[in-house]
Amino acid sequence: MSAPEPTRPRxxxxxxxxxxxxxxxxxxVLFALAAGYLTGDRRTSGAPEPAWPFAPGSTPAPVDSGTDPASPSSSPSAAPRTPTPTSARPNGGKPAASRPAPPRTTPARPRPTTSAPKPPEPLTGxxxxxxxxxxxxxxxxxxRNESGSAQSWTVELRFRHEVDDLRGFWVEGAPRPSVDRDDGRWxxxxxxxxxxxxxxxLRFQFERWGDGERPISCTVNGRACQIP
Structure with missing residues (x-):
């Protein structure tokens, strides 16, 4: 029998x-188990599968915003802003020319007010x-009495030393006045x-030497007389 001898070396x-x-x-087997474990853990964690935005070679479809642009219920679009004009400087860095100032209006001159005429002096001389x-x-x-009522008057005269004594005095057509001399005054x-x-x-005659007929002062009720 020759069966068991040749089988052992093989x-x-x-x-x-x-x-x-x-x-x-x-x-x-270990690789398959590891791959299955990783796949199950990714799905359990809820992480989404990566998705391409579009398939290679295809055109992306327009996104529907859900609103009709012609619908009256949609909110109006914001109006475009009007650009604010800015003063641009010319080349060279020089400031832009300023705008001319508006012409000044000359105020109307006030009309001169006519003052009331000065009332005449009651008594003048x-x-x-x-x-x-x-x-x-x-x-x-x-x-002269410039007022409308009767008034008494007092005349004061002062002369230089050339005028001495009073020879006489009177009033034409009126009672004779009184006279006093005080501190060189008549x-x-x-x-x-x-x-x-x-x-x-009122008239009077004075003695004098030289040219002294012009008085130094003359007043009527304290107001100066006119002396030519």
Missing amino acids: LLAAAPWIVVLAGVLVMT RYRVLADYRDSFIAEVLV IFRSGAPLAGGESDP
Whole structure:
């Protein structure tokens, strides 16, 4: 019988390949288990599968916004902003020319206001020389009442030292006045009130040496007389 003798050497020769095939089979099983574990863990975590925005070679479809542009219910689009004009500088960095100022309006000149006429002085006086002699002279103070009521008057005269004594005095057509001398002044007071609009010519004669008939001062009720 010759059957068992040749089989043992063949089995010993094939033993290494059996070990290699068993290792490959074990690695394949382990790889399959690992791949399945990773795939299951990704799906369990809920991470979405990566998706391409469009398939290669295809045109993307327009996105539907869900609103009709012609629909009246849609909100109106914002109006375009009007650009604000800015002053541009010319080349060279020089500032732009300023706008000319508007012409100034000249205000109307106020009309001159006409002041009310000054009321006339109640009593006025005017001095004049009536006659001139070698050693004396006769002069007059014309007293006039510019008011509408009768008033009494007082005439004061002051002369230089050339005028000395008073020879006489009177009022034409009126009572004789009174006279006093005080500190170089001659003071004449009316004998009766002077009616409104009337005049009293007060006249007097003084002695003098040289040219002294022009008085230094003359007043009627404190107001200066007119002396030519």
